[in-house]
Amino acid sequence: MSVRVLPSGERAILVELDDAVTARALAERLRERPDTEDVVPGARTVLVVAADPAALPGLRELVETAGATDPVPLPTEEVVVEVDYDGEDLAEVADLTGLSPEEVVRRHSAARYRVEFVGFAPGFAYLTGLDPVLHLPRLSTPRPSVPAGSVAIAGPYAAVYPRSSPGGWRLLGRTSATLFDVAADPPTRLAAGTEVRFVPR
Structure with a gap:
């Protein structure tokens, strides 16, 4: 899995990934964290908005090392x-x-x-x-x-x-x-x- 992290303003980073499945998996994990204010998956990206600018370094380290390809439960509806x-x-x-x-x-x-x-x-x-x-x-x-x-x-x-x-x-x-x-x-x-x-x- 390749990961590229780009700054996006004072409180956000844009994470570029291999595909939509990987992006969706990472987004689901980040949504559960209290240090994120918003998480927006795209076709091969995830925009991560931190609750506080001080949380950005930790979030950046997390996304660079996360096992984002692990299976993620999908909606059953x-x-x-x-x-x-x-x-x-x-x-x-x-x-x-x-x-x-x-x-x-x-x-x-x-x-x-x-x-x-x-x-x-x-x-x-x-x-x-x-x-x-x-x-x-x-x-x-x-x-x-x-x-x-x-x-x-x-x-x-x-x-x-x-x-x-x-x-x-x-x-x-x-x-x-x-x-x-x-x-x-x-x-x-x-x-x-x-x-x-x-x-x-």
Whole structure:
């Protein structure tokens, strides 16, 4: 396991790791410590915010020597998301992949997904497991506003937009499910490691 630690302000460090699994494992361990104020895993990074600047040297030493590849229990909940497959980009995705729109829907909903990490915006979960035939690049020009609940794909990932925001992912459909609520505890149903299944409605 390779680890690179970079300073990130007066109270934080950014830890660069080999992959998302390692990052998630390290983040779970750091969250249990009283000397961390916030821990944010990414695709191959973990941002660690110390509760006090004096704690940074100890945290840095810990992450450089931690056995972050040890198994970490994953969430056992499967989140089922009902989808109306009527997205703006469904026909174009079908054209680009050489599939019918019905086959795009079948392949998208047949896959079993897992939340790899959460990023871009609060509650925006990157889901792995997308059928390789549906791996397409983002739009060349992002939309200024994508409605909350939009079910989308980009590259090897699938996602559900948790709130209205700009975005360049290809829209396959929409869901009325509430997957992110700042007033809830926890605010997101799609934590790293959660399994997700899409069901046509």
